[in-house]
Amino acid sequence: MRITVIGSGYVGTTTALVLASIGHEVIGYDVDSLKVEKLNKGILPFVEPGLELLLQELLEKQQITFTADRTVAITKSNILMIAVGTPSTSSGKADLTYLQQVMDVIAEQINEPKIVVTKSTVPLGTNRWMKQQLLEKVKTKNHSIEVISNPEFLREGKALHDSQFPSRTVIGGEDQEAIEKVRQLYTPLNTKFFVCNYETAELIKYASNGFLATKISFINEVARLADLIGADIEKVAIGMGMDPRISPHHLQAGLGYGGSCFPKDVDELLYFAHQNGIQLNLLEQAKQVNHSQIEWFLQKIESKLSLKGKRVLVLGLTFKEDTDDQRESPSIRLVEQLLNKGVDEVRVLDPTISSSAQIQWKNALPEHDKEKVNVITDKDNAPNGVHAILLTTPWPIFSNYPWNEWLSRTEEALIFDGRNYLNPDEMRSLGWHYEGIAKGN
Ligand SMILES: NC(=O)c1ccc[n+]([C@@H]2O[C@H](COP(=O)([O-])OP(=O)(O)OC[C@H]3O[C@@H](n4cnc5c(N)ncnc54)[C@H](O)[C@@H]3O)[C@@H](O)[C@H]2O)c1
Incomplete structure (x- = not known):
């Protein structure tokens, strides 16, 4: 045809x-x-x-x-x-x-x-x-x-x-x-x-994305509890996902959902329901949990390091690996919040980004913050003098970085892994203070 x-x-x-x-x-x-x-x-x-x-x-x-x-x-x-x-x-x-x-x-x-x-x-x-x-x-x-x-x-x-x-x-x-x-x-x-019919097809799409977004927010909320009691959220998710009624998909705790679909489709569904006098409480809460996940992550960082006046390296700007899509990326919201906390410099390193022209969202930042965000392409010098490294996108290349060598280049050996991507034992044995999302004690 x-x-x-x-x-x-x-x-x-x-x-x-x-x-x-x-x-x-x-x-x-x-x-x-x-x-x-x-x-x-x-x-x-x-x-x-x-x-x-x-x-x-x-x-x-x-x-x-x-x-x-x-x-x-x-x-x-x-x-x-x-x-x-x-x-x-x-x-x-x-x-x-x-x-x-x-x-x-x-x-x-x-x-x-x-x-x-x-x-x-x-x-x-x-x-x-x-x-x-x-x-x-x-x-x-x-x-x-x-x-x-x-x-x-x-x-x-x-x-x-x-x-x-x-x-x-x-x-x-x-x-x-x-x-x-x-x-x-x-x-x-x-x-x-x-x-x-038309309406059923349209609702299948929105309800699917709404459900997956809710599933992500659910596991992120459980992660806060896991973190409190010292449970390992990844193992909790594996144990839950073994039940075929639950399935292991979309149960990775992290920095919340992003991308060009989940946030906008949740918003449209909430808008449509509101316009028609229907309250979608669960979806509203899923959105709210997603929003507060970055704040929760920042609190974890700030319990180890006061961010004001510090230099931070952010690894990953795309909303997930294997794409160059930055739309609604949680990494960007994190960078914005870091600036609100008064950091001196945010270095961003992503395999799909080689110049400032590729981070157009930077233009919307207040003038005094714009110069604090720097795109880094030279991975060898990326960690020089930073006080913390935040991993925000699980790009495979990050696991091959010379973490041993990087240790001596940073101001402080702090790594916060927002995607539970690196191996905590390996990182700790190298001498890093490693913290993931509710990875247990
Ligand atoms: N990206 C995803 O993962 C995904 C998954 C499922 C569904 N969707 C849906 O699919 C749709 C497209 O998403 P996308 O991510 O591919 O968008 P996109 O922004 O990557 O691509 C849209 C393209 O449409 C072109 N365009 C705009 N106006 C046009 C016009 N009048 N005539 C011809 N071309 C025009 C743009 O130049 C752009 O190249 C959206 O409704 C999205 O919600 C996206």
């Missing part, structure tokens, strides 16, 4: 490549022409393991092409899959500006019957509204249009695997022919299909 995937970000590019790899002819469309140019040259504009190689193979086979031309994008395929961003606004409501732009382009360029597949995470009720809007917009053109909700569940860092082996493929819609067409699209993947 011929498919256009609209939006060539983390989701759009991964989806486009996987659909091309199973034999479809795919066009990736994005308004960002620089991104399109890179993709057509076989350069992935973001970090995601395995994707660049697949991109190069598929370009070679001419199974995929990328364009910034809206006419090509819309007229050449009868399946249009939307994967544009739906970021949060300050009220928590999802911003549908990009989605609306796409609907306008579809209406403007429509040349034949189309199936519009919504992969973007969109608020409850959006797909039905989209169908009405699109039908209204194209009514003079005499072309039929169907909308299918097909939410995406991939994880950044594991996007290729998750798209090739989806846990399920949810198809929400009301037209049997369109549902069948979308089902056929994915058949080579051997996935489990779950067909339902």
